[in-house]
Amino acid sequence: MVHAYVERKALAHSLNDTKTAVQQLHMLASAIVTVIIIVISLLITGLARTKVLVVFTSQLLLVGFMFQNTCKTIFESIIFIFVMHPFVVGDRCVIDGVQYDAEKIYYPNSILLTKPISNFRRTDMGDAIDITIDVSISVDDFNALKKAIHYKYIESKPKHWNPKAHIAVKEIENVNTK
Known part of the structure; x- marks a missing residue:
């Protein structure tokens, strides 16, 4: 019973973390789509001419250049969290040769991408006591x-x-x- 409780608690934490990440990703995608819809609407209605669009695009390019590291980090985080998904809350992990078990340690995703991660999932976990x-x-x-x-x-x-x-x-x- 306790094992089932611990499993469900870890699953609830994992789902909550995933829900938060999906909400943030949804807000980012909504903002991008909103900007695209506004630009297309202005072009269709004739309120914005091609010259205005060129000025707007050049400013957007400048902002993208200034925040390229942030954009890269966001993209790497999306890939790391949703595609690679190397661990979930409650897993026993060894990251770069150091074991982390039930300990909250915060690494930037860009650093975790470069480190070797060994994951001993909850279902494979066990304890051993050595007696000679x-x-x-x-x-x-x-x-x-x-x-x-x-x-x-x-x-x-x-x-x-x-x-x-x-x-x-x-x-x-x-x-x-x-």
Whole structure:
């Protein structure tokens, strides 16, 4: 239940962020379309002549030249957010070799475009606890340890651990010493 709640909360954050980005993109597109409609309307009604349109276009070109970095950043952000979409809220990510988990860090999209991003999605996430055992431990003692970890710890905290947790041996110490 807790896992479903966390998943839904992350999804709600992601949808809210996407909704905000789409609203901003909609406002930008609406402004551009409005300017185009006004210019076409002025040309059709004859209120604006070609000379006025040339002056207006040259001023628009000047503004575009002055704000070219801003325009480039906006375009890169749109591509990064809507096309590449490398992560969503709640994902566990490693960006440029540094792990970010449930931490809010703000990077400009232009910087994120240049960094390698490894994304361990929520569905693939897991936790591991490394325990080193000696080769002299018997199988019965190891099984008793597994049962104690599973029943006394994992099942006692169902909000923190999946009850179907898997306990496996990754390494045994002192194998070649005896």
